[in-house]
Amino acid sequence: MHLTRRSALASAGLALVAACTPKGRTAAAPAVDPDVALTAAAVAREQALLAGYDDALAAAPTLASRLAPLRAEHAAHLAALGSPESPGTSSTPASSPTRSPTGPPTPPALLRDLAALERTAATGHATAVLTASRALGPVLASLAASESSHLVLL
Amino acid sequence: MNEASALADALATEHAAIYAYGVLGARLDDPTRQLAQAAFDAHRARRDDLLARLRSRRLPTPGPAASYDVLVTGRTQALTLAVRVETEVGVRWRDLVAVTDDRGLRGLAVHALQDSAVRAAQWRKTAGLSPVTVALPGRV
Numbered sequence: 597m598h599l600t601r602r603s604a605l606a607s608a609g610l611a612l613v614a615a616c617t618p619k620g621r622t623a624a625a626p627a628v629d630p631d632v633a634l635t636a637a638a639v640a641r642e643q644a645l646l647a648g649y650d651d652a653l654a655a656a657p658t659l660a661s662r663l664a665p666l667r668a669e670h671a672a673h674l675a676a677l678g679s680p681e682s683p684g685t686s687s688t689p690a691s692s693p694t695r696s697p698t699g700p701p702t703p704p705a706l707l708r709d710l711a712a713l714e715r716t717a718a719t720g721h722a723t724a725v726l727t728a729s730r731a732l733g734p735v736l737a738s739l740a741a742s743e744s745s746h747l748v749l750l
Numbered sequence: 751m752n753e754a755s756a757l758a759d760a761l762a763t764e765h766a767a768i769y770a771y772g773v774l775g776a777r778l779d780d781p782t783r784q785l786a787q788a789a790f791d792a793h794r795a796r797r798d799d800l801l802a803r804l805r806s807r808r809l810p811t812p813g814p815a816a817s818y819d820v821l822v823t824g825r826t827q828a829l830t831l832a833v834r835v836e837t838e839v840g841v842r843w844r845d846l847v848a849v850t851d852d853r854g855l856r857g858l859a860v861h862a863l864q865d866s867a868v869r870a871a872q873w874r875k876t877a878g879l880s881p882v883t884v885a886l887p888g889r890v
Contacts, residue, residue, distance in 0.1 A: 741867035
């Protein structure tokens with residue numbers, strides 16, 4: 597979500613009006629809290645990872661014992677971000693642009709793709725740590741560290 | 751906890767880590783010993799980075815403790831101690847993120863936490879421990 601300064605001010609003004617309305621509905625949270633966008637981006641990174649793991653598990657079930665514990669940690673990350681994975685909404689395997697047209701990807705290729713996804717997510721989380729609140733910062737730091745540690749097993 | 755005390759705690763833990771790796775490295779064979787040597791070097795670099803930042807803030811720069819309660823008689827104890835060291839270091843660095851808004855310190859802390867989580871996983875894997883990773887490194 598991208599808010600211009602003008603629309604952010606307008607939202608804040610509306611919230612103020614709502615807050616002042618007698619018996620008014622609860623005002624929405626201020627739209628300028630930077631944690632909102634940082635959390636949404638972190639959730640998106642975790643969902644991309646979950647989809648990547650689901651893709652890999654569908655393509656190579658023999659990797660399950662290796663990948664299932666790592667996938668579970670990404671589900672735990674979503675919960676830590678206050679956005680737990682909803683049951684039964686496991687992502688459908690998406691076609692990967694790196695997939696060879698000549699056949700299904702091999703386990704080494706799948707692991708390499710997952711490692712790249714983990715690295716990207718680790719960098720994103722670590723960058724977000726710099727500007728997050730003191731409440732969200734430590735959570736994102738743990739997520740960055742977890743993604744990095746997954747590379748030991750990929 | 752404030753920024754100064756979190757920095758002091760991180761320094762104390764890095765001092766302890768350097769001592770521990772000096773002791774435990776002697777109980778390992780190559781190539782595991784090389785992993786310990788690399789960790790030793792990395793913790794010395796973090797310590798030096800912390801010392802520089804403490805000095806620039808005109809904060810105290812305490813040295814290592816006179817002694818540490820560390821007993822390592824074999825490979826298994828060495829690996830267990832290495833996991834413990836990295837886990838404790840990770841907690842201190844994560845704590846720092848919670849008490850500072852300084853981007854330089856945040857960057858130092860998150861990279862140190864990432865490194866400690868990677869090393870903890872490497873040590874658990876080497877020791878044959880399961881699970882190799884934890885979902886939220888640095889969280890108590």
